Amino acid sequence: MKIKSSEFIISAVGPKQYPEDGLPEIALAGRSNVGKSSLINRMLLRRNLARTSAQPGKTQQLNYYRINEELYFVDVPGYGYAKVSKTEREAWGRMIELYLREREPLRLVIQLVDLRHPPTALDISMYEWLSHYRIPICIVGTKADKLSRNQVPKHGKIVRETLGMPKGQPLVLFSSETGMGRDELWSIIAQAADIPLNSPSEPQNDPQETEDNG
Numbered sequence: 001m002k003i004k005s006s007e008f009i010i011s012a013v014g015p016k017q018y019p020e021d022g023l024p025e026i027a028l029a030g031r032s033n034v035g036k037s038s039l040i041n042r043m044l045l046r047r048n049l050a051r052t053s054a055q056p057g058k059t060q061q062l063n064y065y066r067i068n069e070e071l072y073f074v075d076v077p078g079y080g081y082a083k084v085s086k087t088e089r090e091a092w093g094r095m096i097e098l099y100l101r102e103r104e105p106l107r108l109v110i111q112l113v114d115l116r117h118p119p120t121a122l123d124i125s126m127y128e129w130l131s132h133y134r135i136p137i138c139i140v141g142t143k144a145d146k147l148s149r150n151q152v153p154k155h156g157k158i159v160r161e162t163l164g165m166p167k168g169q170p171l172v173l174f175s176s177e178t179g180m181g182r183d184e185l186w187s188i189i190a191q192a193a194d195i196p197l198n199s200p201s202e203p204q205n206d207p208q209e210t211e212d213n214g
């Protein structure tokens, strides 16, 4: 995917603030600190567009980023953050639930899990919830660079088994440090959003950059 533009649009605290242009939306979900902001930055080749926060879970909004005037990334701040009140957490949960269940332009939820450890109980319930509502999911195992080369596929297998993922469902082994998994994830996103990997307005004059996804 050629990134021609990427910009932060809004931290939405409710549906009235969601964009109305109907562009496809790709949501990023996962517990605080799992690497959502880092993944957004790496996907967009931006160093600091999505702040990699030192204060996990502080943001309680849906953060919208628009890419190439073609799609949005929606950063859904982490679940499982202990330091907010129960009332806050419940209100937040309702907002996320509504967004995930009823947002018309939503095409895919990328659920991030930390590849170093088996998915947590919260990861599992999030996954089961999304599956229950038949929301398209792609699981991304983050921080793959922190594992040795031969640990990576082993841990991938544990993630698949722990979540009970069906065979055809994608699991992308990812690293925001090295860029591992980036091309694979873009290809999944482009397919879900129904946009070309290389925009048609962009002459494909460099055949070596064209991916073979066969």
Ligand SMILES: Nc1nc2c(ncn2[C@@H]2O[C@H](COP(=O)(O)OP(=O)(O)O)[C@@H](O)[C@H]2O)c(=O)[nH]1
Pocket: 030, 031, 032, 033, 034, 035, 036, 037, 038, 039, 051, 052, 053, 054, 056, 057, 078, 142, 143, 144, 145, 146, 174, 175, 176, 177
């Ligand atoms: N080594 C490594 N560290 C990562 C990776 N992704 C995120 N981190 C680190 O994990 C911490 C939390 O990342 P962040 O993107 O803010 O997580 P978020 O809370 O889900 O948005 C930061 O210190 C990041 O630098 C990765 O792929 N590899």
Ligand SMILES: [Mg+2]
Pocket: 036, 037, 038, 051, 052, 053
């Ligand atoms: Mg973040």
